[in-house]
Amino acid sequence: MIWVSCNHHNKHIEAKENLKHFHSVVDVSPFEILSTMTGHELIFLEVKNSSSEGFELLRAVKQRHAATKVVIVYHELDADLALNVLRAGGDDVISVNSNRQQLDECFTRLHTHTVNVESGAYEQRELSIKPALIIIDQNISAPLREEDLANACQYSPTYFSRLFHNVMGVTLKQYIIKKRLDLACGLLISDREKISSVATSAGFKDVSYFSRVFKKHIGCSPGEFRLKKHDVN
Structure with missing residues (x-):
């Protein structure tokens, strides 16, 4: 390191x-x-x-x-x-x-x-969606459209969707939600910003939707998650 x-x-x-x-x-x-x-x-x-x-x-x-x-x-x-x-x-x-x-x-x-690269063919497929991964990483707070990501990789949306799922093991929507939730968890642990501010920074424009998605995937509300982490620490 x-x-x-x-x-x-x-x-x-x-x-x-x-x-x-x-x-x-x-x-x-x-x-x-x-x-x-x-x-x-x-x-x-x-x-x-x-x-x-x-x-x-x-x-x-x-x-x-x-x-x-x-x-x-x-x-x-x-x-x-x-x-x-x-x-x-x-x-x-x-x-x-x-x-x-x-x-x-x-x-x-x-x-x-x-992504664990186990073969040359797999690595090549990962490289083929790299432009989309970069766009997602650099614009996670902004709206991300499958059509725009597909265009960046020079694929049709239908083919891009199948390829992304095949390479990453999850759908595009699942991948983006996971990235946004990871960021939200880090922000909730690291600071005391309002939940609405964390939601916006992580790409969730609607705090109610953010709370529903967070509870579905993490198992508790954003506020409960923050309290648990701070109690542990």
Whole structure:
């Protein structure tokens, strides 16, 4: 694992120390990461807030190696942070104060969306829908139409729908809902924003619909989920 700090103040980072207790973590300078990475790393990118220069570095990393997993570790949460993470191609977002359980939950979310490539043919099929996956990652808060995603991959909507299900193992709708719920869970754990704000940041424009979908898939309401996680922590 690689830790890249774009925050200019040397502080004790709880999340980083918790990582080091159980994993090998290498510190790499923002100026060196692009020349040293191979594309197979898990990168934790530390930023101050949504205005950090780290988001430009995140875009550069994703342009160099799109499959590299990058987790944004923030000091200050503001209204634009989640959207900036998604637009830049980040895979998850956690607080600098994340404890062991929150880190484990982050790893679980990352693993959920890791496609195991078992053959050259499978890898080629995954690459064929990569434009759609990138659009989803970068625009998860916005409306996502199957027709637009299919056009990005140069397929008809019908063929794209079958191909996506075949490659990812879930339907497009299920995949998008899962991505949005993963983001919502992370935001509910990390901050105290209103449920309606979390719903909007995660791409659910209707808070009532968000609550119904959340309870169906997670087993409790967003508010109950937040209370349970904070009680545990």
